[in-house]
Amino acid sequence: MSIKTYTQISVRGMSAFLIVALLTSNQSGLAATAPSTYSAYTGTDAKAIPSAPALGAANSIINDPTFGSRILRVTDANTFSGNSLIPEYAGYYRTWNANSTALKLMNGQGSSYWLEFNPSTFKVGDGSARPQVHPLSFPWSWEWSAVDPDVIYFLNGNQLAKYNKVTTLVTNLGGPPNGDSVTMHVTVVGQDSWVCATAGAGSQNTYTKIYCLDPNNPSQSKFIDVVNKTINGIKQSDLNWPTSAAGQTIGIHSMYGSAVGGWLDVVFHQQSWGANGDSVFNLARNTWSLVTSADTRWSGHASMGNSKFVNGAGSINGVDSRGALLRDPDHLMDTTQYTSIMQPPSTVGWYDAEHSSWFNASTNPQAPVLFSRYNCAAPPGPLTWYGEIIAAATDGSNTVWRFAHNHNGGLVGFAGQSFAQISNDGRWVLFSSYWDGKLGAAAGDFGFSTRIDTFIVDLQDVTVPAQQQAGQPTISTSSASVPAGASISVTVSNGPGNATDWVGVYPSTAPNTGYVAWKYLNGTTSPPSTGQKSASLTFTMPSTPGTYQFRFLANNGYNLLATSPNVVAGGGSTSNASPTISTSSASVPAGAFISVTVSNGPGSPTDWVGVYASTGSNYEYISWQYLNGSQSAPSTGKTGGSLTFAMPSTPGTYQFRFLANDGYNLLATSPNVVAQ
Secondary structure, three states: OOOOOOOOOOOOOOOOOEEEEOOOOOOOOOOOOOOOOOOOEOOOOOOOOOOOOOOOOOOOEEEOOOOOEEEEEOOOOOOOOOOOOEOOOOOOOOOEOOOOOEEEEEOOOOOEEEEEEEOOOOEEOOOOOOOOOEEEOOOOOOEEOOOOOOEEEEEEOOEEEEEEOOOOOEEEEEOOOOOOOEEEEEEEEOOOOEEEEEEOOOOOOOEOEEEEEEOOEEEEEEEEEOOOOEEOOEEOOOOOOOOEOOOOOOEEEEEEEOOOOOEEEEEEEOEOOOOOOEEEEEOOOOEEEEOOOOOOOOOOOEEEOOOOEEEOOOOOOOOOOOOEEEEEOOEOOOHHHOEEEOOOOOOOOOOEEEEEEOHHHHOOOOOOEEEEEEEOOOOOOOOOOOOEEEEEOOOOOOOEEEEEEOOOOOOOOHHHOOOEEEOOOOOEEEEEEOHHHOOOEOOOHHHOOEOOEEEEEEEEEEOOOHHHHHOOOEEEEOOOEEEOOOEEEEEEEOOOOOOOOEEEEEEOOOOOOOOOEEEEOOOOOOOOOOOOOOEEEEEEOOOOOEEEEEEEEEOOOOEEEEEOOOEEEEOOOOOOOOOEEEEOOOEEOOOOEEEEEEEOOOOOOOOEEEEEEOOOOOOOOOEEEEOOOOOOOOOOOOOOEEEEEEOOOOOEEEEEEEEEOOOOEEEEEOOOEEEO
16 A cells, blocks of 8 residues: 655645633643632533524634633634634544644544644634634644644654644654554653554554554554554463454554553454443553443543543443543552542433543643533433533542533534543633534535534633522432332422422423422421521322422422422332343344343333443444333333343344333443344
8 A cells, every 4th residue: 555644734724613711821831730620610500501602703702601701712714714623523632732822623624733822812823813724734633742832743654753833844753663554543642651553454443453652762662463462573461451352353443642651542342341442551561451341330431631541431320421430540440449520410311421631630630520511312401511511520529610511513413522622731621612503504524514613711710600609499309210109309409598489299291380299398388487498308209100300489389490300200119129131141143032131120111121232322222122022112111021132133242221211311231242
């Protein structure tokens, strides 16, 4: 095959973009220390997503209407002939240079650019309404150096190379000893400790080799052959070495580096250990650690900070997509090292997902993790953190700072997921946004009919609106699913404090006058002598199975203050047994029949079971059945049953998942089943 190389940079074109600023940055080569806390809003009440605000031209500033942060528009229709520019397809790539004075942009055709950012003036380029981007002659698959603000690492045929944006000098650093091309995407590990890429023939999900070198001493390199279990041709005996699933060949889906140290995350497909295929290779020790499906907390996108790995595992009880888990990158499945963060105030369902970024840990090991949450399904009502850019504390406090709504297009397509990346100094976040489809027409770039731009939010200059400082009324429940007639805890907060404020339980479709039972905030039907703003109440669920809500209402009337997420009252017993799902075999021929047994379900008529690829999200079922064995819901619910499924005809690793009430609220997951 021919190998294309790059030796010079031409200047042409322009671009469109937005950014999030978290404090201020310095102009020297060294990044300032990232903060451990921010002054942004930390309440856990659900906020309705407002309509995307009207925007001015590039370099204009608005304030987020909910959280008060300043937002800078970086690109518009004049920046790149009306087309879209985004920084990257994930949160774990370095789109900020080392000292937050330049950023990365790319278009939908593979071209890429860099653009100046002035932290002092909160402007990009020359500060005008038409900032000029700087085109690069190599494709978009590059990353900034973690330590030198002028250096870009890129793929140059069969060489890893670096480019200096000031001198325009290109330097080849080295490549695989057999002459293989370096492919897919550059990965900067730690503080330029290593630079890596996949190598050899193939494509995403089929690459099997990795080449890494020390850019400070390029003679130090590692050529890793995953399939043959060798490093620089020497056979390895690591018991955790990644291996292929039965009848398949393992392949690399993506790679990224830790903010500090020498950890390389490699996401595999066709892997033997199930889950999402996440793994971490310690380049200092030549050892692997794997995120397996030994427990259920393997889901979500991941990133690495300073000696820590984080993935969007969801809530601790597995019921909600909101939540994340910190792990030891050398011992990913050591539960004694788990720390749960960003846990939601109540668990509702799997309605969103996240991209995380943790480069601020390079200057502060205690720095929060940045998340940009994007929409996967429409929830039953407003949800805390849904569609927001947030930062989660890692100290066990469960503090989450809320900066802005990202107005993502996650329900439209992949490129609309508002990928966000935090700077080394923790003061700025670069993110792309579909802006609710209000940015004007585009020529189908990134698969969208309207443009995607990019913004900056200034997170130091935050004026939290007064109504957010006080907090809005909220109501939550202790569970999203309980047996009919069972007890449930209901918590209200931030009420107006009237003595006759009250809470009622309702069928989910009933008007506010159609309550089934009710209480004042003192837990009785006699009002207290003085009002309360918050309370914890115990209700008995209705004896009729169905879907209900709890509503917080004002002053003996029907003025609605807040509504809880839906609660399913099932038809089962009031035991505390958890839902389970199991299969009759762990390995069957592709296309063969298999028995699946569920028990201890909530008893809703529309509870269901789906078969999934082991790495698929809860939305990506292959086939499904209600608990009566058909796709027509029974007239009455069942808490368990035995079903017969035909395995997919394609060999692979699959799971059966038990889900609630025609939604994606996960109740239980079976062990993996191999279809041979």
